[in-house]
Amino acid sequence: RCLVGSEMCIRDSMKILHTSDWHLGHSLFNRKRTNEQQAFLLWLKETIKAKKIDALLVSGDVFDSSIPGNQAQELYYHFLGTLASDTACRRVIIVAGNHDSASFIEAPKAVLQSLKVNVIGRARQNIQEEVIEINDSFGQQLLVCAVPYLRDKDLCISRQGETSQERESRILKAIRDHYRQVLDDAIKRKKHQKVPIVAMGHLYVSGSITKERLLGQADPLYVGSLGQVPIDIFPKDFHYVALGHIHLAQKVGEDDRIQYSGSPLPLNFSEVNNQRRVVLVEFSEKGERKIEYIDVPLFQELVQIKGNWEHIEQQIIRLKQKKSQAWVEVVYESSVVMGDLRARVLKLIESSSLEVLRIKNTQVIKEALSHRTTPKDLQQLTPMDVFEFCLQDRQVDNDQRPLLREYYLKALRELQSSED
Secondary structure: OEOOOOOOEOOOOEEEEEEOOOOEOOEEOOEEOHHHHHHHHHHHHHHHHHOOOOEEEEEOOOEOOOOOOHHHHHHHHHHHHHHHHHOOOOEEEEEOOOOOOHHHHHOOHHHHHOOOEEEEOOOOOOHHHHEEEEEEOOEEEEEEEEOOOOOHHHHOOOOOOOOHHHHHHHHHHHHHHHHHHHHHHHHHHOOOOOOOEEEEEEOOEOOOOOHHHHOOOOOOOOEOOEOOEOHHHOOOOOOEEEEEOOOOOEEOOOOOOEEEOOOOOOOOHHHOOOOOEEEEEEEOOOOOEEEEEEEOOOOOOEEEEEEOHHHHHHHHHHHHHOOOOOEEEEEEOOOOOOOOHHHHHHHHOOOOOOEEEEEEEHHHHHHHHOOOOOOOOHHHOOHHHHHHHHHHHOOOOHHHHHHHHHHHHHHHHHHHOOOO
16 A cells, blocks of 8 residues: 555555567468467467456557558457456557557547557657556556657658758657656656656667677668667666567666567568567566566467478478478578479478468579579569669669668558458
8 A cells, every 4th residue: 555655655566568569460471360460469368367467568560551451450459358358457558660550550549548548659749648657546556658659750850951960860869858758757747756667669779689680690770760779768767668679579788677579470481480478577566677578379380491402302391290280481592503493392292281481592583683594483582682683783872772671661561461
């Protein structure tokens, strides 16, 4: 129980569950993933119930597209509706990510509030609207600074004649100021010094491990449309920072105060080995923080097979022997040209439950991109392969390529995620 004006505060602990990057509506090489997404949301609800979660924080990219299809919307609203009736979760706070449409996310705001669901789609002029209080029967229990993906246009208007460095510096300052302002408002609203303050965000923090770094490649210059932000953008007064945007689950920095929950489903074959989890953060009655990682099951087996033909053949035979129902990506890597690769792979998986979603012949791609020959089988080139070829062929400046890739990928996602 809390005594007004006293240092004493006795109440149950506060449990929050942090997740992000659901990408509802996502498809993998035109294969719908509705069953996987439905299974995840059911698992998430059961986890919330079993762990007696008080508040669920979703840090952006709820949907894969700014215009999600009917099935993706149905999954989303069914989850939120049944969560209120089937669990003791007292509050859900959702912020938009760069894939989400701010206006779409916020459209049902008034209805969702009746289910104790708060949605923040875009940065607010009135900063107080981004600070959400969670109370119990004894009083204030948690303050959440629900900061959505901060788009450039929400932060500042471009100035004529400024360089790209000046613009990035100004945007970075605006992001820093925004988090400082929401924190200041939260501190003013604290009714007891033991009440924790949690921040949410959807951005790329310097030092985060990306899939490019895992592959030994250079970090992308842009993730979304914002460059990297330093870790000190989050003041120490935040007791926990729940981040989204990077799909690889990880803590940022030396302690566990700042975390990416990562994507609960691998969104492509390169993410198959990513750790999939949600983060349970428990604050004691004294305000002490305890972190627990809860692994998310793999609801659909994904297998990437890389190598020469002998290795590919062996791995497919192994999968067949264990009666796997995996979705498979085959990446042929050999100096030996194999023009009948697709026919061989499809012949090999006959009478099995395996599904090959993609066959990539790196030798053919190299020849196509080097202008030595024209590929006979265009299915072996992905849309991104073709786009990279165009960038190279047109001799586009390297500093322009990241932003062009972003716009191209956005267009591809919206095209591929459309549903009947």
